[in-house]
Amino acid sequence: MTAHFESHADRQGIFREGQSTVQYMNPTRRLAAVFFYAVALHASSALATHSGLSGFSSDFLRDYDSAQKAVDQSKSAEPLVALLERYTNEAEKAELEVSIGLAYGQRTGVVDPAKAVAHFTTALQYQLPEKTYMEVLMWRGNAQEQIKKPNEALMDYLRGLLACSYHDLSRGWPEIQSPKVPIYMNSLDPENGERVRDYNTYRKFIDFQRFLLMQRFFLIEAVKRVQPEVSKSDDQIVDILATLSPDSSRFGTITDWLKSENVQPWP
Secondary structure (H helix, E strand, C coil): CHHHHHHHHHHCCEEEECCEEEECCCCCCCCEEEECCCCCCCCCCCCCCCCCCCCCCHHHHHHHHHHHHHHHHHCCCHHHHHHHHHCCCHHHHHHHHHHHHHHHHHCCCCCCHHHHHHHHHHHCCCCCCHHHHHHHHHHHHHHHHHCCCHHHHHHHHHHHHHHHHCCCCCCCCCCCCCCCCCCCCCCCCHHHHHHHHHHHHHHHHHHHHHHHHHHHHHHHHHHHHHHHHHCCCHHHHHHHHHHHCCCHHHHHHHHHHHHCCCCCCCC
């Protein structure tokens, strides 16, 4: 996703510098600096947290950063696992469960899909942001496939599609628009501060819309990949959806997606 954004930004004459973007305007006009929403741009300060949560203590962030480095050095998830006994804050424990799941699911020399499933399952017991919830379902489904549990994987992918179905994705891939009014760096004008917040809000929603379109695409691919293996008909898919949600108004949308050609949404 980041790569697609950067190519679009290059075409628009926009170049990022840290969490700010300098937009080159008409030569006769001044340079405008736009502060983009850091989370939506996937620029997570000094270290990469995964849960999308906040409220971490400085001690946790220090130990978490050290543990992540130790995982790479030792080829073991134990440095992160050890932090589960030290930190009891719910946000911090959720972050650890997601990160440990990712370590067991993706980190070279650490991969253990069964353990990834266990930690992702624990992570899902917390109140995760919607984006993280959908990502964890995809990651857990992938791990379920690796341990030869295609039925469980299918259910996770369908859970993800249920979440997607509550959003209007009919308008397709949204292009990122430049601000109509210049936004300046370090301006004391209070209206400039409002424009920065307004533009950050706009980018937050556009980036989430792009995420949803990409996630739906990969979830549909995943369902189609495992469906023949579990020998589930379209009617049986609906039956599974009924065990996951009482809201049958979503089922037709999902089965339509699964029957249609799954076209890559991004340019």
